[in-house]
Amino acid sequence: MxxxxxxxxxxxxxxxxxxxxxxxxxxxxxxxxxxxxxxxxxxxxxxxxxxxxxxxxxxxxxxxxxxxxxxxxxxxxxxxxxxxxxxxxxxxxxxxxxxxxxxxxxSSVSLACARLGWAADRVEVVSLVSRPVEAVHPAVHDGRRVLVLSADGRTPAGVAALLTSRGYGASPMTVLERLGGDDERLVSGTAGGWAVPETAALNVVAVECVAAPGTVPLPCLPGLPDETFEHDGQLTKREVRAVTMSRLAPVPGELLWDVGGGAGSVAIEWMRAHRENRAVAVEKDGGRAERLTRNAHALGVPGLTVVTGAAPGALDGLAVPDAVFVGGGVSAPGVIEACWRALRPGGRLVANAVTVESEVTVAAWHARIGAPHSEMVRLAVSRAAPVGGFTGWRPMMPVTIWTAVKPAEPVEEERR
The missing domain is CATH 3.40.1010.10 (Tetrapyrrole methylase, N-terminal domain)
Known part of the structure; x- marks a missing residue:
């Protein structure tokens, strides 16, 4: 047999x-x-x-x-x-x-598209089976069509509430119940006016996203507005974050360690880059870790893992990363060493230094690793701001971004 x-x-x-x-x-x-x-x-x-x-x-x-x-x-x-x-x-x-x-x-997607007359190759599909409703966030964009595979009969109401809170209350919604069965049924309405607390358990939610005037879009590319994140000032700013993400170079399915997670902006942007990406954010402050978790849910990556603890100790036992970002604690003893040691060959380590002490640390590592595996960039950003009745440039603190790609074999300096 x-x-x-x-x-x-x-x-x-x-x-x-x-x-x-x-x-x-x-x-x-x-x-x-x-x-x-x-x-x-x-x-x-x-x-x-x-x-x-x-x-x-x-x-x-x-x-x-x-x-x-x-x-x-x-x-x-x-x-x-x-x-x-x-x-x-x-x-x-x-x-x-x-x-x-x-x-x-x-599939339920094929049946739903056939009923609605939608092109299956132009539809974003999100499964909420064993996932929270916040996983829908990255798919919500004005003018786009989304099919949500529901977990149960309460999912449509949850999707409607999420859309309304995002400024998409005018979005037409159709719930397709028991597709293909003799008792198949379609229930239609708008997200903001949805009045059906529970539908048949077997259902698919079809959404045509319509944003209200003034709704701030959440773009797919890195560099979300700073105000998108709940934070206490510990945040990698928008311009610096965009450059940082280009250095981390996320690839579908990879794992990031975000060490010194703060508001979680880098880990969140990493996971938003592709639905298969994974991230672990390590943050020693309990209040910030809770805030980071809220940001992850609000921005559509509820699967982000948050570890509350101080590096390097909190890094023990974590899965081998493909990339590491150190945004806090760069100069703390043993942090860069632990991250470099854990990183897989070919992986990227990016550290942002703002203080003189952290610059000393990354400069030493840059000299230790050497070209072509290591490089440093200094980024100075100014934002326009009112100066009396005029407009002037208000400089932000310059940031030194150190990037290193781990070679397959230890470099000569590491062997000594």
Whole structure:
């Protein structure tokens, strides 16, 4: 008997909507696994295989379930396309592609776009399954269309409240319930006028984003306005942050350490650069760490990990970073050493120095690492400000930005 698991995508129309091949796999199965809703879509009178309802939480139990049924014909039922935010991707990650056969059905995104007449390739898709509603923030832009995969029947109301708070209350919203089923239903309104506290649990929220006049956009590129962040002055300013991000050079899927997180602006901008990016912000002040967390949620990256503690001790046990930003504590003993030691080969370390003491530290490291792996840039920014009845330039404190790329082999100075 093959150890390969078959994953069958099933729509709200259940058995009637399955392909002949999918039906054959289900009829030949010894075991059917899935959520209770998916299992109920396949009549017991038709498919007599043993049924296993997913436990909660699922992920810790999944390896044991697979191992307990090794040697049996196992069929997993999933909603729509199992490889689109579905159990199929989890099983492939666990078992490898060679042990998983996937028979997809139409995804909820395909069905929603078909009902609405939307081009699927022009729609931003956000899943809120096991994610807070704030994950929608990065997709909200005037004139854009967004499809939200709901966690439950309360998700639409949460999305409406978020849009309204952002200045997008005029945005038309359509909730598509039980797509593909006999009891499919569409509920429409605007975000600001949404009056349905709970819809059917199985739903997709379609939004056409419309910003009210004067609504401040949140751009995709680094350099969000300083006032976007709640802060107490400990903030990497907008112009400096944009240059800093260019030096950190975020790549999809990479992990950043933001050491001395402050308001979290760099870690937040890093995660906003791509939805797969990850970041850990280390901040020793408890009040700032709480503020940083609020900023992460408000700006659409609720997955940012916040560690409250002082570096270098707080860095112990963290996952290996692809990039490190040191915005606070540059001159603190052992901080740069710990960050450089933890950084993977090819990773980038960027440190911003404002004080003479921190400049001494980065200058010493620049000399130690040397070209072509290390460089320093001094950035001086002035902003226009009123001077009596006129306008003059008000200089900000200059910032020295040190950037180093860790070589595959230690440089000569490090070997000594």
């Amino acid at each position: 093959s150890d390969r698991i078959t994953v069958v995508g099933v729509g709200a129309d259940g058995w009637a909507g399955l392909s002949p091949r999918a039906r054959e796999e289900l009829l030949a199965a010894d075991v059917l696994m899935g959520g209770s809703r998916q299992l109920d879509l396949v009549p017991v009178s038709v498919c007599t295989a043993e049924r296993v309802v997913w436990p909660s939480p699922l992920l810790p139990a999944l390896p044991g379930l697979v191992e307990a049924n090794r040697g049996r014909a196992v069929c997993v039922l999933a909603s729509g396309d199992p490889m689109f935010h579905g159990i199929g991707t989890t099983l492939v990650r666990l078992l490898g592609a060679e042990r998983v056969r996937v028979l997809p059905s139409l």
